[in-house]
Amino acid sequence: MHKVLLLNTNTEKRPYPVPPVGLCMLAAGIEGLYHVKVYDGVFDEGRSLVSLVVEFEPDVIGFSIRNIDDTVEERLIFYMDEILEKFIRPVRAVTGAPFILGGSGFSIFPGEIMKMTGAGYGIAGEAEELLPVLLSRILGKQDVSDLPNVYTSPGMKPGAKPTPTVLRPAARAFPEIDRWVDFTPYRQKGVYSIQTKRGCCHGCIYCTYPLIEGRKFRLRSPAGIADEIEQACHRLGEVTFEFVDSTFNDPKGHAEDICREIIRRKLRVRLRTMGINPRHASMELFELMASAGFGQIDATPDSASPKMLKNLDKGFTRGQIEKMATMIRKSDLPTMWFFLFGGPGEDEGTFGETVDFIDRFISPDDLVYMHLGLRIYPDTPLYEIAVKEGKLTPGQSVFQPAAYYYSDKISKNALRNMIREVSASRHNCLPADETAPSPAMLAEAGEMRRMNQLTEPMFRTLLRIRRQWKTDGRM
Ligand code: B12
Known part of the structure; x- marks a missing residue:
């Protein structure tokens, strides 16, 4: 049996370490066809990689590239240099096996990353269906040029776009993350990731999610999701599960059904999620979420200025965000809020409207992150706007240096x-580059x-x- 090594190149541990769920899905999908191993770089950071490659002697190596940069201009981190230095070059030095690249970051910048790394192959977008086909073609020394979304070097296909197919049936292959990677270090601060669907039908002008996952929602069954959580609980005991969907409560009704299934099975689990969409928020949803085990959520309206909501094409109104915030306070679900400032048309007035919302509607016990500038990604409406306004030239790469819109x-x-x-005058508001509390604050907490x-x-x-320190004049 041929041997395939799948490698997670992500070493970021902020805001917390995230397990390579997509890579584990791929591993589960090709197990049986190949002898598969997954290497997780999050904590090992490449230290034991070379000896693993020398010992395992893989026939093909897949690299998952999740983060390119951290999108915070004030502390811009470009992960690709580290990925080259700690993973790609050391492995290339000890093996001639073909390299396949993939992952969400890769899917945004496939052309640039193929060039930068010199890898032989890459798959943009989801890869459950394509990876086995590509592997058998590579190992059979067959042509791959007809495969959609497959990039090759030097014959790159810079115009190819992910054309998502169907989600694998839930029962077929749960990723079982802990079977592929050592889950021990994720227990403390990390989470067990669960995906309940793929795709995003929204048109937020800066966002890459529809480009990575497709524009149509493709849903997993609530029973399959609950099965996955239940089985992981049996294997791991107490862990926090996090939903990694673009928005959790879209399309309307799916999140409610998932919560009902978890409640019906009496799974006593800790849950969290990002991306609650105000348009489909309801008191029923928040009550179900609280009963299912959600101890924390993220709300990401991006702005609360009516004009900016329109300009960012958020698809919901100030009134809907106000309603959502009121419901969140009523249900006392601890919430981290995220706002982006500087989008097209932002001025003092629109900034003030969002701050007014923060003051009037967000609980002082909840955290507000304020993000300066919008990361411009290729093939997004924001990119077009930036070109029209002369901030970018047509076709200009925004890979490195990363481009930001103001x-x-x-x-x-x-x-x-x-x-x-x-942020100086409110204890619960923080600039987005201040995500790491001081060691003294952490110790006191x-x-x-x-x-x-x-x-x-x-x-x-x-x-x-923070509130105490501000009152005492310690900050
Ligand atoms: C959920 C999420 C989060 C959650 C993570 C929670 C969790 N438990 O995992 C939170 C909010 C914590 C988060 C944080 C961050 N995130 Co984030 N996140 C996402 C999101 C929405 C989904 C990622 C995910 O889990 N997808 C589901 C899995 C199943 O899919 P997947 O891993 O992509 O795998 C599939 C394919 O990519 C492919 N694939 C994957 N690996 C491989 C390998 C090979 C060889 C092949 C062939 C294919 C392949 O096949 C898989 C199965 O189909 C993506 C956007 C998106 N829609 O992808 C952004 C995204 C990955 N995040 C991004 C960023 C920047 C970050 C942060 C750095 C932000 C910050 N400054 O804090 C941090 C980094 C955190 C960390 N420790 O790494 C960016 C990365 C792009 C960039 N600019 O670099 C993205 C793409 C969003 C964006 N802005 O466009 N994130």
């Missing part, structure tokens, strides 16, 4: 200062949690301390 109506500096002022046996999300404890 409104013409307010300077970047002024916007940065306004964000700093808001740990002590407070132990003394008071707090089970609330860590961010709420940190906010208590």
Whole structure:
């Protein structure tokens, strides 16, 4: 049997380490056809990789490339240099096996990354169906040029776009992350990732999700999702499960059905999710979520200015965000809020509208991240706007250096200062580049949690301390 090594090149541990769920899905899908091993770089950071490659002698090696940069301009981290240095070059030095690249970051910039790494093959978008075909063609020394979304070097297909097919039936192959990677270090701070669907039908002007996953929602069955969670619970005991969908409560009704199934089975689980869409938020949804085990959610309206919601093409209104915020407060679901400032048309007035929303509708116990500037990605409406406004030349690469969009109506500096002022005068608002609390604050939070046996999300404890320190003049 031929041997395939699948390799996770992500070493980022902020805001917490995330297991390579997509890579494990692929491993589960080709198991039986190949002798498969998964190498997880999150904690090992490449240290034991070369000896693994020398020992395992894989016939083909797949590299998962998730993050290209961290999208925060103020502390811009470009992950690709590290990926080359710690993973791709050392492996190339000890093996002539063909390399296949993939992953969400790769799918945004396939052409640039093929060129930068010199890899032989790449798959843009999801790969459950394509990977086995590509592997058998590579190993059979057959032509691959008819395969959609497959990039080859040097005969690249820069125009190819992911054309998602069907989601694998839920029962066929759960990724069983802990069977492929050592889950021990994820227990403390990390999560067990669960995907309930693929695709996003929304048109937010800056967003890559529809490009990576397709524009149509493709849903898994609530029973299959609950089976996956139940089985992982049996294997792992107490862990936090996180849904990694673009938006959790879209299309309307699916999230509710998943919660009902978890409640019906009496699974006692800790759940969290990002991406609650205000348009389909309801008191029923939040009550179901609380009963199912959600201890924390993320709300990402991006703006609360009616004009900016329109300009960003968010598909919901200020009224709907206000309603959602009121419902969240009523159901007391700890929430991290995310806002992006600087999009097309942003000015002092629109900034003020969002701050007014924060002050009036968000609980002071909840955290607000304020993000400066919008990362411009290829093939998005924002890219087109930037070209039209002369901020980019047509076809200009935004890979490296990463390009950020700022409104013409307010300077970047002024916007940065306004964000700093808001966060200086409110204990629960933070600029997006301040995600790491100081060691002193973390130590005090740990002590407070132990003394008071707090089970609330860590961010709420940190906010208590921030408020106290601000009152005491310690910050
Ligand atoms: C959920 C999510 C999060 C959650 C993660 C929660 C969790 N438990 O995992 C949170 C909010 C914490 C998060 C944080 C961050 N994220 Co994020 N995140 C996502 C999101 C929406 C989904 C990722 C996911 O799990 N997908 C589901 C799995 C099943 O799919 P997959 O891994 O992509 O795998 C499939 C394919 O990619 C492919 N594939 C994967 N590997 C391989 C390998 C080979 C060889 C092949 C052939 C194919 C292949 O096949 C798989 C199965 O079909 C993506 C956007 C998206 N829609 O992809 C952004 C995304 C990955 N995140 C991104 C970024 C930047 C970040 C942060 C750096 C942001 C920050 N500054 O904090 C951090 C980094 C966190 C970390 N530790 O790495 C960017 C990366 C692009 C870029 N600019 O670099 C993305 C693409 C969003 C965007 N802005 O466009 N994220």
